[in-house]
Amino acid sequence: MIRKWLVLTAVLVAAGAATGCRGARSRSELTVAGSTSIQPFADKWAEVFMEKRPGLGVNVQGGGSSAGIQACKSGACQIGMTSRDLKPDEQDLHEIVVAHDGLAVIVHPENPVRAATLPQIKEIFSGDLRNWGPLGGADRAITVVTREEGSGTRGAFQELVMGRTRIFKGAITQDSNGTVREIVAHDPYAVGFISLGLVNEQVVALELDGAAASERNIENGRYKLVRPFMFVSRGEPTGQALEFIEFVLSDEGQALVKVEGLIPIKRGPSK
Amino acid sequence: MKSDMKGRGRNKLERTDRLVRLSLLVVAFSAVSTLAVITIFMFEQGAPIMFKYGLRSFLAGSDWYPTEKIFGLWPMIVGSLYVTLGAMVIGVPFGLACAVVLTEFSSRPVRRVIKPVIELLAGIPSVVYGFIGVVILVPFIRENLGGPGLSVLAASIILGIMILPTIISISVDSIQAIPLSYREGSVALGATKWQTVKMVLLPAARSGIIASVILGMGRAIGETMAVIMIAGNAASVPRSVLDPVRTLTSNIALEMGYASGEHRQALFATGVILFIIIMILNTVANVTSSRMKGSKG
Numbered sequence: 001m002i003r004k005w006l007v008l009t010a011v012l013v014a015a016g017a018a019t020g021c022r023g024a025r026s027r028s029e030l031t032v033a034g035s036t037s038i039q040p041f042a043d044k045w046a047e048v049f050m051e052k053r054p055g056l057g058v059n060v061q062g063g064g065s066s067a068g069i070q071a072c073k074s075g076a077c078q079i080g081m082t083s084r085d086l087k088p089d090e091q092d093l094h095e096i097v098v099a100h101d102g103l104a105v106i107v108h109p110e111n112p113v114r115a116a117t118l119p120q121i122k123e124i125f126s127g128d129l130r131n132w133g134p135l136g137g138a139d140r141a142i143t144v145v146t147r148e149e150g151s152g153t154r155g156a157f158q159e160l161v162m163g164r165t166r167i168f169k170g171a172i173t174q175d176s177n178g179t180v181r182e183i184v185a186h187d188p189y190a191v192g193f194i195s196l197g198l199v200n201e202q203v204v205a206l207e208l209d210g211a212a213a214s215e216r217n218i219e220n221g222r223y224k225l226v227r228p229f230m231f232v233s234r235g236e237p238t239g240q241a242l243e244f245i246e247f248v249l250s251d252e253g254q255a256l257v258k259v260e261g262l263i264p265i266k267r268g269p270s271k
Numbered sequence: 272m273k274s275d276m277k278g279r280g281r282n283k284l285e286r287t288d289r290l291v292r293l294s295l296l297v298v299a300f301s302a303v304s305t306l307a308v309i310t311i312f313m314f315e316q317g318a319p320i321m322f323k324y325g326l327r328s329f330l331a332g333s334d335w336y337p338t339e340k341i342f343g344l345w346p347m348i349v350g351s352l353y354v355t356l357g358a359m360v361i362g363v364p365f366g367l368a369c370a371v372v373l374t375e376f377s378s379r380p381v382r383r384v385i386k387p388v389i390e391l392l393a394g395i396p397s398v399v400y401g402f403i404g405v406v407i408l409v410p411f412i413r414e415n416l417g418g419p420g421l422s423v424l425a426a427s428i429i430l431g432i433m434i435l436p437t438i439i440s441i442s443v444d445s446i447q448a449i450p451l452s453y454r455e456g457s458v459a460l461g462a463t464k465w466q467t468v469k470m471v472l473l474p475a476a477r478s479g480i481i482a483s484v485i486l487g488m489g490r491a492i493g494e495t496m497a498v499i500m501i502a503g504n505a506a507s508v509p510r511s512v513l514d515p516v517r518t519l520t521s522n523i524a525l526e527m528g529y530a531s532g533e534h535r536q537a538l539f540a541t542g543v544i545l546f547i548i549i550m551i552l553n554t555v556a557n558v559t560s561s562r563m564k565g566s567k568g
Contacts, residue, residue, distance in 0.1 A: 150528075175524075
């Protein structure tokens with residue numbers, strides 16, 4: 001009987017040791033987690049950073065802004081990525097803006113509508129304007145595509161376009177920039193909003209209030225739908241986290257951002 | 272262990288027996304305790320918020336704006352029921368017809384090929400069903416019937432196909448379990464084959480068929496991935512089969528990543544509601560299938 005327990009204990013200890021080892025190994029790795037909007041860009045930064053610093057692994061995970069902030073608070077990751085502002089109970093975290101991102105309102109390439117005003121966009125997403133006709137398009141119902149509640153992109157759109165008006169509840173809801181783009185790319189009567197950096201040839205970004213959704217218009221402040229991308233950490237970042245953030249903010253890191261379609265931080269609009 | 276090997280072999284065998292029994296007990300119990308842990312955790316996370324905002328506004332509220340602390344699950348409850356009902360309307364007639372053909376109107380070689388193929392349907396991952404729905408079904412509905420394509424109809428059709436294997440295999444088993452004397456007696460009385468099926472076999476296999484339908488229903492109501500991809504997920508009560516719809520499962524999966532605080536708890540509450548609905552379905556299925564076994568004996 002005693003021997004049996006001994007064996008069992010030995011097995012448990014071995015298992016514990018194995019887990020312990022894994023824990024220790026991951027400590028030499030930097031974990032960055034959060035907003036799925038920032039994730040593809042963080043992947044790029046991590047890739048180049050790891051080439052320059054072969055000894056250090058950077059592990060980028062998605063999960064969403066809130067999950068990233070939570071993980072950062074709990075210590076599960078050293079850097080959290082958020083595309084929305086911190087809530088009052090999250091203010092204890094240290095935040096650094098790493099880039100700016102434009103929000104593009106996208107339509108299908110076959111849709112003749114190429115421009116709209118912000119009030120019109122607001123009417124579309126509030127459900128008051130249900131037809132493309134008044135905007136110069138076909139006499140067809142508008143398929144409105146939005147992001148799910150809690151998404152950083154939706155939060156930014158809500159703040160920048162909708163104000164206190166709600167996005168109407170009949171809108172199709174998707175849980176990533178990619179699926180919103182996918183739906184708009186295949187439905188000639190759909191409209192949605194995604195990160196400007198993720199606009200590709202499958203969709204067309206609308207001109208808003210007379211300004212095309214371009215980097216230059218964001219820099220000179222004519223295109224209004226811009227949001228910050230932020231890294232958050234518990235207290236001032238140190239060690240590897242600091243090293244990574246310094247790389248991201250360096251000229252090289254910011255140049256990468258520009259290639260990938262974001263707006264570099266130093267020339268971003270001042271608010 | 273070494274001393275045992277030298278010593279009495281019988282004693283050793285008894286010990287091994289006890290050891291095996293104990294370890295099996297531990298393993299078996301861990302499965303049950305997992306269920307208990309999940310249940311407790313879910314209710315502990317989800318129940319308080321339901322009572323805080325009132326059970327009625329939670330169940331019957333038609334607005335879902337969790338970031339504004341408005342939690343009405345009515346559109347999702349209705350959505351789950353609509354989509355499941357739609358899947359039944361499509362899956363049950365096809366499944367039953369297939370089961371009847373397989374058991375009564377086809378030769379043994381045909382049956383040998385078709386039955387495994389149908390069971391293979393159950394092995395296709397749901398994301399593949401969703402993908403096919405998005406690529407083929409959704410554009411078809413949008414171009415031919417109107418609306419955004421992502422709709423109650425699309426989700427019902429895909430779910431209807433997904434539950435076919437469940438309905439067919441259980442129905443086939445219960446029709447095959449009917450004693451041959453029933454068929455012989457019916458034919459001896461001058462009934463045609465179709466009359467035999469309609470008036471003798473289907474009534475005799477009734478409880479098995481009902482159990483298969485309820486299990487299929489459970490599968491349809493719990494399906495998440497395929498539904499997220501093709502249902503459109505609008506949190507409003509659909510007014511036609513061409514409108515988008517959000518189910519309870521997709522509500523959780525869609526918003527889990529970004530939810531925090533009360534929003535997160537409200538998603539657990541969604542899980543609690545789903546849990547209760549599925550418990551009811553399972554209980555009904557168990558009762559009917561045990562009745563089926565009883566009537567056979």
